[in-house]
Amino acid sequence: MRNRLIKLSAVILLAVGAIVLLSPMNERWLNWYLAFNSKLLKVVIDLARVSLIALLIAGLLSPFEALGWWAGWYGDGIETHIPCKFPDQLNAPASGDSSAKQPGSQRVSPKRYVVYLDGISQSCADYPARVQNFLDTLAAALPADMVFIQDIMAYSALNRPLTIQRPFARVWRLINRVENWNPKSPLDIFINLRNTFQVAVSTDNRYGPVFNRGTAQVILNSLRQRGYQPGVPVTLLGYSGGAQVALGAVTYLKYALDVPIEVISLAGVVSGNNGVSEIDRLYHLRGDRDLLAKVGAVMFPKRWPLATWSHWNLARLVGRVRFISLGPVSHNGPTGPIDPVSQLPNGLTHLNQTLGIVVDILTSARSTSNAAKA
Amino acid sequence: MTQLFAQLHVTKDAFSHFGELIRGAIALHPPTFQTLQNQPNSLLAAIAVVFVAGLAQSLSQIVVLFVNQVRPLRFVLSLCISAIFFVLGYCFWALSIWTILYISFAGYLPFTAVVRTLGFSYAPLMLGVLVIMPYFGSAIFVILSIWTLLAVVVGIASITTLTLWQAFECAAIGWIVIQLLQKTVGQPIASLGQWITNWVAGEDLITNRTRLAEELYEGLRAQGTREPMRIESIEESVRSASMNPRK
Numbered sequence: 225m226r227n228r229l230i231k232l233s234a235v236i237l238l239a240v241g242a243i244v245l246l247s248p249m250n251e252r253w254l255n256w257y258l259a260f261n262s263k264l265l266k267v268v269i270d271l272a273r274v275s276l277i278a279l280l281i282a283g284l285l286s287p288f289e290a291l292g293w294w295a296g297w298y299g300d301g302i303e304t305h306i307p308c309k310f311p312d313q314l315n316a317p318a319s320g321d322s323s324a325k326q327p328g329s330q331r332v333s334p335k336r337y338v339v340y341l342d343g344i345s346q347s348c349a350d351y352p353a354r355v356q357n358f359l360d361t362l363a364a365a366l367p368a369d370m371v372f373i374q375d376i377m378a379y380s381a382l383n384r385p386l387t388i389q390r391p392f393a394r395v396w397r398l399i400n401r402v403e404n405w406n407p408k409s410p411l412d413i414f415i416n417l418r419n420t421f422q423v424a425v426s427t428d429n430r431y432g433p434v435f436n437r438g439t440a441q442v443i444l445n446s447l448r449q450r451g452y453q454p455g456v457p458v459t460l461l462g463y464s465g466g467a468q469v470a471l472g473a474v475t476y477l478k479y480a481l482d483v484p485i486e487v488i489s490l491a492g493v494v495s496g497n498n499g500v501s502e503i504d505r506l507y508h509l510r511g512d513r514d515l516l517a518k519v520g521a522v523m524f525p526k527r528w529p530l531a532t533w534s535h536w537n538l539a540r541l542v543g544r545v546r547f548i549s550l551g552p553v554s555h556n557g558p559t560g561p562i563d564p565v566s567q568l569p570n571g572l573t574h575l576n577q578t579l580g581i582v583v584d585i586l587t588s589a590r591s592t593s594n595a596a597k598a
Numbered sequence: 599m600t601q602l603f604a605q606l607h608v609t610k611d612a613f614s615h616f617g618e619l620i621r622g623a624i625a626l627h628p629p630t631f632q633t634l635q636n637q638p639n640s641l642l643a644a645i646a647v648v649f650v651a652g653l654a655q656s657l658s659q660i661v662v663l664f665v666n667q668v669r670p671l672r673f674v675l676s677l678c679i680s681a682i683f684f685v686l687g688y689c690f691w692a693l694s695i696w697t698i699l700y701i702s703f704a705g706y707l708p709f710t711a712v713v714r715t716l717g718f719s720y721a722p723l724m725l726g727v728l729v730i731m732p733y734f735g736s737a738i739f740v741i742l743s744i745w746t747l748l749a750v751v752v753g754i755a756s757i758t759t760l761t762l763w764q765a766f767e768c769a770a771i772g773w774i775v776i777q778l779l780q781k782t783v784g785q786p787i788a789s790l791g792q793w794i795t796n797w798v799a800g801e802d803l804i805t806n807r808t809r810l811a812e813e814l815y816e817g818l819r820a821q822g823t824r825e826p827m828r829i830e831s832i833e834e835s836v837r838s839a840s841m842n843p844r845k
Contacts, residue, residue, distance in 0.1 A: 235737065235740050236740075236744065238737065238741070283731050283732065284727065284728070284730045284731060286732055287730065287732055291660070291661065291664035294664055294665065294667070294814075295663075295664045295665075295667045295668065295669075297669075297670060421732060424732035424733040424734075425732040425733075427732075427733050428732040428733050428735070429736065430661045430735070431661060431732055433814050434661070434664065434665065434814065437814045440818075444818075476814070476815070476818055479815055479818055479819065480818040482819075
């Protein structure tokens with residue numbers, strides 16, 4: 225009761241603050257730049273305003289993909305196929321399956337399925353070179369009895385890449401081309417923003433259930449395509465916003481599969497709103513220089529230590545959320561956790577350290593589930 | 599200055615400077631509410647404000663329509679019906695406030711004055727479309743609701759001799775009366791409203807939060823235990839692409 229009162233008071237204070245700030249109708253402080261009489265400044269401010277309005281519209285439209293999917297407005301339902309990369313692999317039943325990559329090896333029945341959900345820079349199944357290198361190395365390092373699935377569009381309940389069958393597909397393709405030509409181009413911010421809104425949809429109390437149901441469906445379809453047999457445990461590996469998508473989907477996956485489900489959050493930005501109560505274990509890998517992951521911890525009230533009643537804090541208390549420090553590592557890029565060049569003070573590359581931790585978690589989870597079966 | 603402002607606008611049609619009036623109401627500017635009273639078409643303009651506010655407000659409930667899988671045309675009609683009900687609710691609140699003003703506080707005041715003032719007080723809710731925003735939408739809704747309440751209080755205070763606190767008491771008592779009536783003698787009207795809403799939506803809408811959540815689990819358990827997909831069936835499903843879990 226006291227906590228609810230505190231929350232209510234905080235919201236009311238915030239509301240009154242916003243009203244006080246905005247109510248004089250801003251004429252004066254919105255037009256402050258006119259005092260400088262500079263055309264350049266005016267153009268910059270106008271551009272900023274247009275961008276803000278575009279951002280606002282993008283935000284307002286963001287929940288409709290998932291909601292429209294559930295309502296059946298798009299007719300087609302879930303895409304089970306990603307033409308961006310996948311067609312040539314359709315003949316291989318377990319593409320990405322580490323066991324299938326070993327020539328001459330006998331097929332073993334899978335003991336665990338590992339599903340990768342990419343970060344917010346994902347626009348199609350063609351991952352950036354750094355991510356692809358991480359995935360390839362991880363797939364090679366995984367035991368033969370683990371199936372690694374890595375072709376899921378984490379930010380679409382339709383499992384549809386940004387680059388096809390969308391009104392702005394051409395724009396996204398253009399951005400991808402520019403990015404391929406010049407990886408330092410700032411255009412990828414548009415993809416990041418678009419996907420950030422989808423992460424916000426996943427955390428939202430109203431839209432989250434529908435979006436998360438959609439991504440759970442996409443994962444389920446993918447598992448079935450790879451020959452999933454009931455009873456096999458699943459690990460979701462989410463990078464950045466992919467960790468939130470993974471946590472969101474857990475509730476529905478757990479209900480559908482009724483198997484142990486673990487989540488590995490790699491530099492994850494997670495709300496702690498959903499999925500945490502259903503999860504068997506969450507491994508939260510975070511670099512000390514990862515500002516985004518820190519912002520996530522501040523932005524979501526359920527993760528504040530004050531919110532002792534939240535699922536997140538209760539899960540932490542019983543040890544179901546395990547924090548693993550990656551040392552002086554940032555969120556992404558050349559200083560991020562999957563960079564193959566940057567080295568830590570102990571001589572390991574960022575990539576090797578992350579791989580080591582992820583493989584350790586996966587193999588220890590395997591031995592735990594084997595022991596439980598025995 | 600206030601008188602000058604009032605004189606300037608007294609003969610203008612309310613729709614001809616609709617935007618200005620809206621901005622004034624959103625800015626909680628008392629002279630705006632005073633000038634409204636003598637302007638042609640201001641009553642209609644006030645109802646238009648409430649209808650737009652109702653339409654924006656109904657957007658906060660779109661999840662219910664989506665989860666119930668309402669088709670696009672019926673979806674738009676449902677929003678319109680919801681906005682019309684919102685206007686009706688506003689009329690009842692105006693009546694309630696007018697009655698309380700008449701009985702206890704300010705003596706006689708034309709009912710239309712309350713309708714005009716209350717209508718334009720709903721102007722902040724016209725920004726209700728922002729409530730759709732993921733994650734921040736709920737907080738925006740709270741902010742807009744409090745903002746609207748402040749506009750109602752300022753509006754009532756500016757057309758009467760009441761202090762701000764008395765105006766607040768008046769609005770609050772009026773609201774409580776409406777709530778009590780809704781829960782008692784208003785039940786048949788509420789049932790009729792629900793029937794109309796269902797009729798427009800084309801199905802019995804599930805509005806209960808728990809039941810809405812349960813809807814999303816439909817068919818999931820069966821999928822988890824289903825046989826794995828064969829390669830031919832994958833390609834088949836790619837072609838037919840009809841994997842909506844509820845179809």
